[in-house]
Amino acid sequence: MEQEHKGLEQAKSLWIADSQKHSFPAVHEDLTADVIIVGGGITGIATAFEMTERGLDVIIIDADQLLQGTTGHTTAKITSQHDVYYHELIQQIGMPKARLYVEANENAKELIQARVKKYDIDCQLEVKDAYLYTKEESGVKKLKKELDAYKQLGIDREWKTSLPFAADIKAALAMTQQAQFHPLHYLNALIDQLVERGVRIYEQTTAVDVKEGNRPAVITKDGHHLTGRYIISCSHFPFYDGKGLYFTRIHPEQSYVVAAKTTKPLPDGMYLGIDQPAHSLRTAEWHGEEVVLIGGEGHKTGQGGDESAHYEGLERFGEATLGIEEVLYRWSTHDMVTMDQIPYIGRLTKHHQNIFVATGFRKWGMTTSHVAATLIGDLIEGKSNPYESIFTPSRPVSDSFVKDFVKENSNVAANLISGKLKRTDQTIDDLKPGEGGIVSYEHKKCGAFKSEDGNIFLVDTTCTHLGCEVAWNNSDRTWDCPCHGSRFSITGEVVEGPAKKPLKRSYKEQ
Ligand SMILES: Cc1cc2nc3c(=O)[nH]c(=O)nc-3n(C[C@H](O)[C@H](O)[C@H](O)COP(=O)(O)OP(=O)(O)OC[C@H]3O[C@@H](n4cnc5c(N)ncnc54)[C@H](O)[C@@H]3O)c2cc1C
Structure with a gap:
């Protein structure tokens, strides 16, 4: 079957x-x-x-x-420009430690570059400036504070009020001499x-x-x-x-990437828009041709609604910015974020x-x-x-992070119980081929996926890590846990930890 x-x-x-x-x-x-x-x-x-x-x-x-x-x-940008970060980091850990944070990351970047050279590794390593940019007045204020932090930290930088690919840009802050590669x-x-x-x-x-x-x-x-x-x-x-x-x-945050051939080339550099939803751009080589990786649309794993809407968001942005000739690949994954x-x-x-x-x-x-x-x-x-x-x-x-800590935990707690309390009237018959979701089956709630050829795959939606309710991700066709980011295939196998055991499949299947 x-x-x-x-x-x-x-x-x-x-x-x-x-x-x-x-x-x-x-x-x-x-x-x-x-x-x-x-x-x-x-x-x-x-x-x-x-x-x-x-x-x-x-x-x-x-x-x-x-x-x-x-x-x-x-997306493999090798950079110490970790979004809009350093103004806040100086407040948080003080100037001397913030300097060390930059130094640690710059050393790491140089270590990668030195290794590529020493072992003659063919990995498309290119030195590029990394840009943060904004189209909003509130963004300009943020970038000015970040520029000030760069000055205090001694980061090599450039301030711009226009970028070649986006006429409506208000400001951009470059960290110079960063890099990208094929990881x-x-x-x-x-x-x-x-x-x-x-x-x-x-x-x-x-x-x-x-x-x-x-x-x-x-x-x-x-x-x-x-x-x-x-x-x-x-x-x-x-x-x-x-x-x-x-x-x-720690909690997981999901992001999406689209690799596309574009009608206009991306000007030299790696870019990260700071307005919401944030978008990232870099080039990559694909079969000898230059393509563009359009990334972003991040959210907490399992809590982003319809995943395909995020890919569409990236493609709309790509079309408006560079023009899309052909989408080659789409993918998404998550990374872990600590409380501070x-x-x-x-x-x-x-x-x-x-x-x-x-x-x-x-x-x-x-x-x-x-x-x-x-x-x-x-x-x-x-x-x-x-x-x-x-x-x-x-x-x-610090206290402010303890507040966030409590917020994150209440979010996890909510995910532990909310899904279990929610009832559903949806049944397997309501699912279209190629669709998954929570259904009521034999008077019990379970996760179901209906394949294009009509096969039904049923799983227990309790995450085997700590018992949160997994949510259906229609783009990747996985069951994703909103609490700690475990992902399971339609047959319940672990695609990504921390869960180590598959979802239970104690249902009779059709
Ligand atoms: C969309 C996106 C774009 C990003 N872009 C950038 C970027 O441009 N620049 C940048 O610096 N960073 C970027 N990052 C972050 C970066 O990709 C990650 O921080 C990094 O890849 C994490 O690597 P890792 O080795 O820690 O984890 P992983 O690559 O996930 O490796 C962990 C490994 O552990 C294995 N594993 C898990 N549990 C077990 C177990 N119980 N037993 C045995 N093995 C186990 C898994 O199978 C996996 O292979 C991005 C992240 C995302 C989500």
């Missing part, structure tokens, strides 16, 4: 479509190494690379295949190096727990123990909480000396993943690192 059907395949990114996949076996036995890294996205790969530079023996495991998570769906070409080259250096890499191996101790072990879904001196969680949402209460301190908007990089909690975490990159993970790699490398080697106190997950949280 069923066909193999994994929702996200329809929403392949240009990067994934345009690169070779490595293939590695699953773990079938207990293993030991100096460092066990869980997660094979940019954070896991960059961190493994750093560990080998420091002479450590490394194992990497990934629940799926390497680079198919958020990293495979990014998977870069990371695949690092993976080749890791293999040469003897790093053991395993795919289709899910970490489900940790046995703490002097020599901690990652426990896999099949019950194997991967014992190391150090464990590093690079699983995006931390796979192991260790009483760090991460599920109350600064990544969590460091010891899992202050009680963990040998378990580390890197998460919460707020859609700026190209540089912050590399900040994580070097910072965690220093912590492991017992070296002092100037950025430790900025990124430590154990940092104190």
